[in-house]
Amino acid sequence: MEPNKIDNIVKQKLEKRSVLPKENTWNRLEMLLDEEEQETKKGGYIKYAIAASVILFLGIFFFMNQNAKDEQPQIIVDAPIIKEDAPTVISTSSNEKTPKDTLAEQEEKIVVKPEKAVATIRSSNRKHVYKKKQLLVVNENPKGVNNNVTGSFKEVSIEKNTLAVKVSIVKNKTLDNEVDSLLALAENELVQSKQIKKYKNIDANANALLINVEQELDLTFKDKMFKKLKNGLQKTRTAVNNRNK
Amino acid sequence: MKVIQLHQSEKKIIQKACAKDRNAQRKLYEKHAPKMNSVCRYYVKDIHEAEDVMMMAFFKAFKNLKTYTNDGNFEGWLRKIMVNECISFHRKKKTIDIVDTFDSAVEVSDNTIHVDYNVAALQKIINQLPEGYKMVFVLFAVEGYSHKEIALQLNISVNTSKSQLHKARKMLQQKVNELNSSNYGTQ
Known part of the structure; x- marks a missing residue:
């Protein structure tokens, strides 16, 4: 369609015109632009914050995953050992000399000592009493012998006193040590029982798991990711198949 | 040479305005605002409303200045934004009342038209x-x-557009004739 004459005239007239806007129009526009900039800045910060938190979350997730991977084989491999060792923990304490064990050993020794001492005292007392009786019966024996006997009696009494003091000191010490050792033992047993309970339900072949872990250690990050994806895909596939059935 | 320099300087100003340089934006506004205000006045009767529409159009233009590729005419790009803003202004206000009738018999002859008035x-x-x-x-x-x-712009048919144009021309001619007859027109 050809342009009409009136169209041309109107166009020419209007095109030449220019209408100056009010002075404050630019100020209003500037305010709008400032507001918009502030909003975009805020939006930008929020975006960065979200991105940073997502990255952080993913990092923590991967780190935890990695840790779990590293820990799992150790625990599983150790599990049978724990089972085997569980009963021998107390017995081996004397063979392996850890600080705790040495303490326990010392305690045992300490505990044993007074008993022996008491036993020796008792036995010696008995002997001496027997001897005394013999001496009373055989009263006409030479004095030297009698002196020896009294001397031995004195020694025995001194020994008895010193031992009694020793035993009382040792007993006090042993009581505290005993309590500590018993608490440590109980704690060990609790931890072991917990670990055993935790991994009782897991049916795993230790050798197979070891091989698996070794293979995983050899893999690169890329391979790991692909493997994970593959496993996930297979799982979803089987899940979908099961659902369809 | 001067034209090329002017073009290049505008290009630089646009680049600065794109980087949210307020001075560059102001320069662009001051250069194009009078013309764009006039464009908005074609479509919007009220001068204050026309200014508001122009301001919003400038705001949108500065906001989306990155989309402007320097190969075209900046005034043309800005003008399109102004026209679109005017149309959306009328859409919001629901002031466009277009009746879908086409009267092909109505033809406007431009022989008698004598438009020699001032722009106002x-x-x-x-x-x-x-x-x-x-x-x-x-x-x-x-x-x-x-x-x-x-x-496409007004969501009407092509025939409706044609009929509206014919009717507009006819009415415009009538108004001009009325003014001519009453000798209202001035140099």
Whole structure:
């Protein structure tokens, strides 16, 4: 369609015109632009914050995953050992000399000592009493012998006193040590029982798991990711198949 | 040489404005605002509303300045934004009332037309047209849109656009004749 004459005239007239806007129009526009900039800045910060938190979350997730991977084989491999060792923990304490064990050993020794001492005292007392009786019966024996006997009696009494003091000191010490050792033992047993309970339900072949872990250690990050994806895909596939059935 | 320099300087100003340089934005505004305000006045009767529409159009233009590729005419790009903003202003206000009738018998002869008024008088005549007529007439006659483009912009058929243009021309001619007869027109 050809342009009409009136169209041309109107166009020419209007095109030449220019209408100056009010002075404050630019100020209003500037305010709008400032507001918009502030909003975009805020939006930008929020975006960065979200991105940073997502990255952080993913990092923590991967780190935890990695840790779990590293820990799992150790625990599983150790599990049978724990089972085997569980009963021998107390017995081996004397063979392996850890600080705790040495303490326990010392305690045992300490505990044993007074008993022996008491036993020796008792036995010696008995002997001496027997001897005394013999001496009373055989009263006409030479004095030297009698002196020896009294001397031995004195020694025995001194020994008895010193031992009694020793035993009382040792007993006090042993009581505290005993309590500590018993608490440590109980704690060990609790931890072991917990670990055993935790991994009782897991049916795993230790050798197979070891091989698996070794293979995983050899893999690169890329391979790991692909493997994970593959496993996930297979799982979803089987899940979908099961659902369809 | 001067034209090339001017073009290059505008290019630089646009680049700065794109980087949210307020001075560059102001320069662009001051350069184009009078013309763009006039464009908005074609479509919006009220001068204050026209200014508001222009301001919003400038705001949108500065916001989306990155989308402007330097290969085209910046004024043309800005003008399109102004026209779109005017149309959306009327859509929001629901002032465009376009009746879908086409009377092919109505033909306007331009032999008798004698338009020799000042722009203000002409604008007054245009403002007297119904919104639908005015929109189609200005888009076609001044902006150079085709009927297809007008139909797309205003969500009407091509025939409706044509009929609106014819009616607008007829009414405009009548108004001009009335003014001529009453000797209202001035140099």
